Amino acid sequence: MSLTQLTENKEPLPVVIVGKRVEIGGTVAKSLQPDIEAIHFVQSLEAALAELPHIFAGHAPPEAEVSLPNNVGTHQYERQPRAVIIGRAFLVEEAEQMRAKCAGIAKEPVAWLVSDPSVGPPPLPVDGALPGPEYALRAAVLAREVLAKWLARDASNGGNVRDQILFY
Numbered sequence: 001m002s003l004t005q006l007t008e009n010k011e012p013l014p015v016v017i018v019g020k021r022v023e024i025g026g027t028v029a030k031s032l033q034p035d036i037e038a039i040h041f042v043q044s045l046e047a048a049l050a051e052l053p054h055i056f057a058g059h060a061p062p063e064a065e066v067s068l069p070n071n072v073g074t075h076q077y078e079r080q081p082r083a084v085i086i087g088r089a090f091l092v093e094e095a096e097q098m099r100a101k102c103a104g105i106a107k108e109p110v111a112w113l114v115s116d117p118s119v120g121p122p123p124l125p126v127d128g129a130l131p132g133p134e135y136a137l138r139a140a141v142l143a144r145e146v147l148a149k150w151l152a153r154d155a156s157n158g159g160n161v162r163d164q165i166l167f168y
Contacts, residue, residue: 012037013147014079016055018048018098019087022070024136028085029072031140036147039079041072045090048098056080056105083111083150085143085168092117095165109163111150113143116167142168 013036019025020043029038040055042048047068051061060077086095095114102110146168153161 011079013083013151014039014076014081015083015085015147016040016042016052016081017072017085017087018042018090020044020089022068022072024087024131024139025070026072027133027136028087028140028143031137032144036083036144037076037079038073039076039081041070043068043070045094045097049101052084052098052102053105056102056110080107081110082108083113083143083147085139086112086114087139088115090114092165099163099165106163109161111147111161112163112165113146113168114165119167139168 012034015032015036015038017025017028017038017040019028019041022041022043025038025041025043029041032038040051040061042051054061055077058078058080060075084095084098086098092114095112099110099112146166150161150166
């Protein structure tokens with residue numbers, strides 16, 4: 001069953017991606033399609049704390065000095081995100097800060113996906129280059145698996161899924 005089939009309105013699941021590098025975030029966003037729609041990409045904790053409350057309220061974030069412009073995401077802010085996929089450059093504690101900042105704003109439960117600290121990141125290139133596309137593809141596969149399980153629990157539990165941090 002696809003993620004789209006698990007969503008109530010059969011549309012792609014709207015998400016926000018939080019990551020340090022646009023190149024990686026863009027690949028993750030494209031790899032999640034067609035079942036998952038990245039509506040926004042944030043590049044820092046400061047920007048996430050400033051922008052996410054607006055996005056969860058259904059509004060475009062105000063142009064702020066904390067946000068770096070990028071072309072990742074559809075910017076369909078009228079669609080409330082059901083998940084925030086947080087890249088490996090961020091700590092669980094930072095994900096908890098983001099979640100706390102948005103508490104009570106979202107109309108539906110939100111899955112906050114953060115990398116499992118017990119697993120550790122995949123090996124990075126030794127020469128300081130950006131990780132290859134397989135790095136982003138792996139993140140997209142893991143995020144998709146976690147979101148599918150979360151939504152399946154929602155569907156099988158009468159819509160009783162809760163807002164929570166989940167490891168990928």
